[in-house]
Amino acid sequence: xxxxxxxxxxxxxxxxxxxxxxxxxxxxxxxxxxxxxxxxxxxxxxxxxxxxxxxxxxxxxxxxxxxxxxxxxxxxxxxxxxxxxxxxxxxxxxxxxxxxxxxxxxxxxxxxxxxxxxxxxxxxxxxxxxxxxxxxxxxxxxxxxxxxxxxxxxxxxxxxxxxxxxxxxxxxxxxxxxxxxxxxxxxxxxxxxxxxxxxxxxxxxxxxxxxxxxxxxxxxxxxxxxxxxxxxxxxxxxxxxxxxxxxxxxxxxxxxxxxxxxxxxxxxxxxxxxxxxxxxxxxxxxxxxxxxxxxxxxxxxxxxxxxxxxxxxxxxxxxxxxxxxxxxxxxxxxxxxxxxxxxxxxxxxxxxxxxxxxxxxxxxxxxxxxxxxxxxxxxxxxxxxxxxxxxxxxxxxxxxxxxxxxxxxxxxxxxxxxxxxxxxxxxxxxxxxxxxxxxxxxxxxxx
Amino acid sequence: xxxxxxxxxxxxxxxxxxxxxxxxxxxxxxxxxxxxxxxxxxxxxxxxxxxxxxxxxxxxxxxxxxxxxxxxxxxxxxxxxxxxxxxxxxxxxxxxxxxxxxxxxxxxxxxxxxxxxxxxxxxxxxxxxxxxxxxxxxxxxxx
Numbered sequence: 001x002x003x004x005x006x007x008x009x010x011x012x013x014x015x016x017x018x019x020x021x022x023x024x025x026x027x028x029x030x031x032x033x034x035x036x037x038x039x040x041x042x043x044x045x046x047x048x049x050x051x052x053x054x055x056x057x058x059x060x061x062x063x064x065x066x067x068x069x070x071x072x073x074x075x076x077x078x079x080x081x082x083x084x085x086x087x088x089x090x091x092x093x094x095x096x097x098x099x100x101x102x103x104x105x106x107x108x109x110x111x112x113x114x115x116x117x118x119x120x121x122x123x124x125x126x127x128x129x130x131x132x133x134x135x136x137x138x139x140x141x142x143x144x145x146x147x148x149x150x151x152x153x154x155x156x157x158x159x160x161x162x163x164x165x166x167x168x169x170x171x172x173x174x175x176x177x178x179x180x181x182x183x184x185x186x187x188x189x190x191x192x193x194x195x196x197x198x199x200x201x202x203x204x205x206x207x208x209x210x211x212x213x214x215x216x217x218x219x220x221x222x223x224x225x226x227x228x229x230x231x232x233x234x235x236x237x238x239x240x241x242x243x244x245x246x247x248x249x250x251x252x253x254x255x256x257x258x259x260x261x262x263x264x265x266x267x268x269x270x271x272x273x274x275x276x277x278x279x280x281x282x283x284x285x286x287x288x289x290x291x292x293x294x295x296x297x298x299x300x301x302x303x304x305x306x307x308x309x310x311x312x313x314x315x316x317x318x319x320x321x322x323x324x325x326x327x328x329x330x331x332x333x334x335x336x337x338x339x340x341x342x343x344x345x346x347x348x349x350x351x352x353x354x355x356x357x358x359x360x361x362x363x364x365x366x367x368x369x370x371x372x373x374x375x376x377x378x379x380x381x382x383x384x385x386x387x388x389x390x391x392x393x394x395x396x397x398x399x400x401x402x403x404x405x406x407x408x409x410x411x412x413x414x415x416x417x418x419x420x421x422x423x424x425x426x427x428x429x430x431x432x433x434x435x436x437x438x439x440x441x442x443x444x445x446x447x
Numbered sequence: 448x449x450x451x452x453x454x455x456x457x458x459x460x461x462x463x464x465x466x467x468x469x470x471x472x473x474x475x476x477x478x479x480x481x482x483x484x485x486x487x488x489x490x491x492x493x494x495x496x497x498x499x500x501x502x503x504x505x506x507x508x509x510x511x512x513x514x515x516x517x518x519x520x521x522x523x524x525x526x527x528x529x530x531x532x533x534x535x536x537x538x539x540x541x542x543x544x545x546x547x548x549x550x551x552x553x554x555x556x557x558x559x560x561x562x563x564x565x566x567x568x569x570x571x572x573x574x575x576x577x578x579x580x581x582x583x584x585x586x587x588x589x590x
Contacts, residue, residue: 188476309474315496319455319526321571329569336545336567337528338448359529360451362498386570387523390455392473392495407472432468433459433502434522 001095001186006207007085007140008046008053009167009234012072013276016058019077020045022274023056025251027236028160028244029152033118035111041066044111047152050163051209054234055083056276072136078277079231081136082167084185084207089123089141096127096139099184103127103139120144133176134228135169137185159243161236165283166204166211168233172224174201174216181205181212194218209309233279241267241284255282310403315393316362317440318354322376322388326351326368333366341366345418349374352418365391379436389436391424397441401425411439448536453529453557453576454492454499458516462489462504469493469500483556488512490556501527501556525562527574533559536575552577 013019023045024030032053033046041063045056057080059066059073072080086092093103106125113119124140154160171177181187187205194201196218203214215232217224238244241258248255254273261268261283271280323329326344330353333339341353341364349371355364367388369377379388394400401411410428417424417440427437459465462480469475475493482489487507493500503524505513515524530536533552540547540563549561558578565572 311474313473313475313495316452316455316498316500319452321569323569332569336540336543336563337573357449357451357528360497362452362496364452364526383519384570386565387455387526387572390523404472409468409472429522433457433465434520435457436523 001099002086002088002091004092004139004185004187004207005085006052006164006167006210006212007083007142008055009079009164010055010057010081010083010136011078011276011278012069012080013056013058013077014073016043016045016056019056019058019276022276023047023054024155025248025253026161026271026274026280027054027152028156028247029154032150032152033111033116034114036060036114037065037109037111038063039109040064042069046149048149049152049161050237052164053149053152054164076277079167079234081138082212082231083124083138083140086139086141089125089139092139093125096184101127101131101184106139106141116150118148118150120148129228133171133173133180135231156243156247158240159238159247161238161244161282163237164210165235165237165281166213167231168235168279169212169214169229170232171214171216171229172221172227173229174203174214174220176226177214177216177229178203181214187212233281235268235281235283238282238284241269241282244282244284245269311397311400312395313392313400314395317391317393317438318363318365319387320365320367320389320391320436320438322379322385323366323368324380324385326353326366329353329366329368333364339364347418350376350418354419361393389438391438391440394439394441397423397425397439400439400441414439414441448530448532448539449528449575450531451529452498453527453578454501455526456501456503456524456572456574457522458503458505458512458524459521460504460516462491462502465502465504466491469502475500479556481556482506486510486512492556525572525574527557527560527576529557530575530577533561533575533577537561 020031027047029047031045032048035044035046041059041061042065043058043060047054057069059069089106093106096103104126106123108123110119110121121143122140124138126138129136182189182205187207189203190206191204199218201216201218205212245255245258248271253271256270258267258269265286267284267286269282271282330341333341339355341355343354345352351368351370353366367376376388397414401414404411404427409431412426414423414425421443423441423443425439429436470477470493475495477491477493479492487505487510489504489506491502503512505516537552546564546567548564552559552561557576560574560576563573
């Protein structure tokens with residue numbers, strides 16, 4: 001099944017204007033959008049942050065979703081639903097139905113920004129919460145460009161919420177939750193740990209860089225079995241917790257003192273007012289929380305944490321083979337393995353032929369140096385022809401170089417690559433187990 | 448025949464040390480880690496888009512990987528291509544008189560595999576693999 005993301009989190013509120021003002025104080029940034037959905041019978045305010053957006057949703061008149069939202073609000077405000085994002089909602093619905101999750105058929109939706117005049121389009125599909133342990137989940141595919149929803153303007157630079165760190169779900173039946181999030185929804189289980197002294201067991205499921213933290217008792221009780229889960233709270237990431245707490249206090253928000261978080265290297269504080277029924281934690285990751293050592297006590301021995309990363313390695317771009325005669329090498333690869341390296345680039349120093357693979361992203365690159373000083377020529381001189389380097393695609397080569405240098409991996413300054421529309425940097429093989437690695441960022445297509 | 452690059456094999460001195468870079472610094476997810484006694488290697492598979500990085504640490508002397516490490520040091524070892532029908536492809540390679548390391552396919556970490564001789568591909572060690580899908584495996588087990 002295609003990977004799901006946490007597209008956004010919906011908080012059900014009674015008074016939208018009050019809630020919007022309160023969340024502007026909590027987040028330290030203004031709203032991105034003031035929307036209304038006549039079809040749904042709802043109005044909303046959206047705040048788009050680095051890695052997701054939060055939707056404050058209030059009923060307005062009659063529509064498909066307003067009755068359910070009103071029923072929810074009778075019990076109190078709070079996190080109302082999780083919207084899981086996909087690039088292919090039809091495939092997701094089909095796969096989930098195959099896994100016996102009766103998702104409703106996708107329906108078109110759209111929203112208008114009352115103030116900004118914007119118009120956004122999506123398709124979403126609901127699933128009745130009785131099938132998802134009582135948690136309202138819907139699936140959404142957006143058809144408007146990402147910038148159709150503007151980033152929430154920062155009101156207090158440095159003291160604002162930058163990203164969502166995790167969402168907390170309370171579960172009386174963790175095995176049920178594990179089946180839903182891991183088995184059915186396909187989220188990656190990154191941690192399953194029991195703290196007997198606190199009578200707590202927590203599961204971490206990752207949706208790209210946001211964690212769904214599911215928390216319950218260390219021992220499964222009989223009365224808890226089959227009982228519904230509850231969307232409980234949100235942990236917001238900040239760059240500077242002390243600045244954020246000072247800002248919020250000055251604005252009249254009741255915030256706890258800063259304390260050490262359960263994860264080594266983190267600082268946390270709890271907001272106790274203005275939250276509209278959402279348990280609210282603010283979290284700062286200090287440099288120690290990035291180190292491998294800090295992960296070990298958490299029991300995540302073979303995990304890395306995308307949420308803490310400055311960049312993401314998104315794929316293998318190509319494997320580069322050093323050859324002495326490009327035309328001969330092209331013939332060999334074509335005749336032996338049916339690999340057609342037909343895309344040829346030539347610079348004064350190097351000739352490069354690349355072959356795409358029918359079923360994958362990574363390409364084969366055959367490279368012949370045209371001068372004896374070129375590093376490919378030097379490589380062949382020392383080690384003979386053969387596998388020479390790999391190119392790894394990253395989402396942001398500049399951020400990657402800064403981050404890797406800070407972690408002790410020497411890297412060249414990013415520059416435009418031989419392949420059109422790429423920016424590249426090379427890492428020092430002495431720091432990469434002897435592998436020549438080129439980082440490649442594909443630039444947006446200008447044509 | 449070839450569908451995609453399945454993985455790139457990297458020979459390392461120490462898996463623990465290599466994890467510091469590939470897992471912790473580069474941020475790749477480790478989805479498999481096991482010691483394959485009969486091949487004398489500890490192997491880790493890390494996800495990189497729709498391909499993988501395979502880290503190989505020799506745990507016994509006198510294996511191909513140990514000899515490679517001794518003579519050439521750490522670095523790129525092989526590239527593995529996923530194919531649709533490895534038996535047919537191996538037959539075809541034999542028919543073309545391509546120099547092979549494996550005359551028969553065998554079971555590896557990536558499924559049914561075979562290696563071509565590096566002389567056949569101008570110094571590049573090429574592996575072919577056909578992943579064993581669970582359904583087929585299940586069927587075979589109950590045939």
